[in-house]
Every structure is written in structure tokens, then in C-alpha cells.
Amino acid sequence: MALTNFLTPFLCLGAARAFTRALIQSLSIVVISLASSSAGYGQVSPTGNGSNSGRDLPIPTAEVRAANDSGAPENWTAAYVDPVQGLSSIELARRALSSNTQLAAARLEINRASARLRQAGLRPNPTLDFLQLNGVIGTQGERGTTVGFTLPLELFGQRARRIELARAELEASVAEVADRERRLTAEARAAYVEALVALRDLDVTQKLYSLDTETARIVEIRVKEGDASPLDLNLLLAESERLSARRALIEGRLEAAAIKLKQIAGMPPDEMLRLREALDAPLLPAPSVSLDTAIEIALRTRPDLRLARLTEEVALAGYRLAKAEAAPQVSAIVTYTDVLGTFDVTPIGVLSDRDKLIGYGFSITLPILNRNQGAKEAARQAITQAQRRREFTESLVRAEVAAAYRRYEAAQASIQTYERGVIERSEKNVQTMRAAYQAGAFRVTELLVEQRRLVDSQRELIEALAERYRALSDLRAAMGIID
16 A cells, blocks of 8 residues: 555556556565465465454454355365275275175076076976777777877987077176176266266365355455455355355265265165265276287176177077977887777677787978078078177277277376466466455456466366276276276
8 A cells, every 4th residue: 555655646647557557566466476375375364455464354244254154164075085984986896796786686697597508408308198099889898098108309419509509698698797797897986986076176166165255254354444346345255156056066966976876886875975085096006008908908808798709609509509400300109008809799709809019119200391491590690690799899899998098198198287287377376366456456357267267277177187087997997807
């Protein structure tokens, strides 16, 4: 204020006025920047006007008090974060693998496939036939009984082909469950990173909100002293309310992410869930192999690729079974017949004759009309279809590994750029302009513009951190690594 009073006589001239204003701003920025660099981000002078009078702050207005009272408590993160006993993404994925009910239901398919394999190894049941013969008009005394036994014979490898198909289906079921486990692990990590993003975003928003409400208290002092316009206070309060509304949205996203994490992990809704990791310090290890090696590992270990290859084997086994079932069906037959015959007209009267006969033979179907043509053609098409899907899956695996690897490298480079100076410089700019504004060197709109530029930089950094975490998770899933 003394410097302003000293330069007041020269303000009559336009050029002198511009020079004076520039000089005031420059001196204010230099002096207050030196003071604020030791005070830390967001700290302000207790008087709000740059003086050292040490006067106590006046009681804020009801509007400012309401803004301050709506702020979250200092330990607001305790409900979501526990660096010691919280769950990491790796532990959460393991819990999902052991407790997720949908995965448990999928694992029952292995039991079903095992039962089908057992059924495929069983031989066909024999047939027992019973036939009773009785005489009709003129031969009432004649009667007989026939008992037949029929045993189907699988002579053309039908049983072996059936077992081969069932065993291939069992292996395919195991691979399918393994792929479900891989995808569930990736889903758990994706939900985990969304919660970490919300936590980081909430932390940044809360700090800015606290700074704005504190600045509003300083501006209120200046308004009462006549050093600031009521419009400045209204602009700051509007910015605080905007940040408060954003904080509410982020808290909703965080709670939704926590609910999804519990559902994926199979946790009861009322169980406490706290996170251990931070977005900028993931526990997932960084890639330690080259891209070519990562692709090689994926082609060797990916369960969905193994499933595609096994599906091709299932189709081949199905074709061989269809060919075997086109062969003639042969059955062995054994019969026992007991026949009682009566002769009425004989010189010595009525005579009876009882015959006991054993018969044997075989039954064979003649594949003339139905040679299983449709089933064999369907099996051939299934082979071609399985081959195409396996080829596509191989190309998909290569693309997913390469994409995740490149995304991780790009995100890492972006984070390093931000950490080398973007955020630090933006924070220092806001500190300097906040202090300069309190000294009267800048308008509040200029401070808010710079603060929003910092918010944008913080959000971009959060997005880069989240992209790195997602890329790490996607790369491990693409390589078939299940924790």
C-alpha cells in the first residue's frame, strides 16, 4: 500500500500508469513468491493483505462458514485406504478366484465334462427278449417259450472314438474355466484401478476445495476492509461450490467402485473394504521382458488360445466319431426256445413232443440309405470353423500383447513428463498467483484460470497414472498371467 501511495501522483499519465501497475505486480510476485515458497502449497498470510500486523481473522460470514463446514474431515480417506492391512489388487484378484460365485458355477462344467467322459467309456447294455407262443384254433395244445439275449458289439472303434471326443471336451472345459479366471482377474484389477482413480481425483479436488474456502476467508477480510470487490468473493464461492459438487460426484463413483469390487471378490455387502495401493505406486511388477518375449509367453500360456486349439481337437474327434458311427452296427444274438407240440390223430392216441432249442447268430445294420452323411459334413465344417477361430485367436493374442505393451510405454513416458515439471510448475504458479492476488496484484479471475489449468494438469496426470495401471493389468492378462 505504501508503494502504491508513493506512485499515485504519476498515475495521471497513461504510460506511467501502465508502468506503475507492471512494477507493482512484479515486486509483489517476487516478494510474495519468496515468502510462499517456504510456506508450502495453499498456505496464506493470516491477514490476507500481505502485512505483518498479526491481526486475528474475523468471524466468516454464514455463507463462508457453510462452505467450510461442508468440507470433508482430515481423515476422510480412512474409510477407503489402509496402507498396511488393506487389500492389494493381487490379493483382491485371488479372493475373487476363490469366492466369486459365477466362477464357482463355471467350474462345475468340469465336473459335468468328467461325468460325460465316464459315460463315454461305458459299453452298451444288452437286450433281453421274452416271447411266449400259444396254439390257436385246431392247435390248442401247442405252446412254446423263447428267451433271447442280444449284445451290441462296437467293432469299428466307436467306443474309442467316443472316449476320445469326451476327453477332448473335458480338456476344453478346463481351458475355458482357466480363461474365465484370467478374465475375472482382469475385471477385478480394472475395478480396483477405477477405485484408485476416484481416490486420487477426490484427493486433488478436496485439496483445491480447502484452498478455495480458505482464500474465500481472506477475500472476505479484504472485502470488509474495502480492498476487494464483493464480486471476487462471489466468484471464489462459486468455484468452491463447483468443486464441492464435483467432490460429491467423485465420492459416488468411489462408492460404486467399492460395491463392484465387493461383488467381483464375492465379499458380503457389509464387509469393510479398504485399499492398500496408490495409483502412482502399483504393486503389479513392470514388464521385465521384451515385446517379442511377451508375445512368445502369451502364445504358450494364454488359456483362450489353448481353448481354441482344443476346440479344433474336439472337432477332429467329432469327425472321427461320425465316421465310426457310419459303420454297420453289429449285435450278437443268443436264444433259448422251449416248444411243446401235441399230435391228436395217431394210431395210439394223443402224443406230446417237447423240444428245447438254442439259437445263435448276429444282427447287422446295412448302411445303404443312412451313412451318416450329414453328421460327417457337419463335423468337417466344425473343423474348418475351429481352425479359423484358432487363427483369429492367435492374431488377437499378438495384438493384445503388443497394444498393452505400447500403452504401458506411452503412459510411462507421459508420467515422467508430468513428474519432471508440469505439475510442479503449475502448483508454483498457483501459489504465486494466490499470494499475489492477496497482495492485490492480480484479479481473482486470473487466479481461477490458473487454478483450473492446474486442475486440468492434475486430471491428465491421473489419467496417465490410470492408463499405466490399466496397461500393466492388461499386459499381464494378455500374457496369460493369473495371480
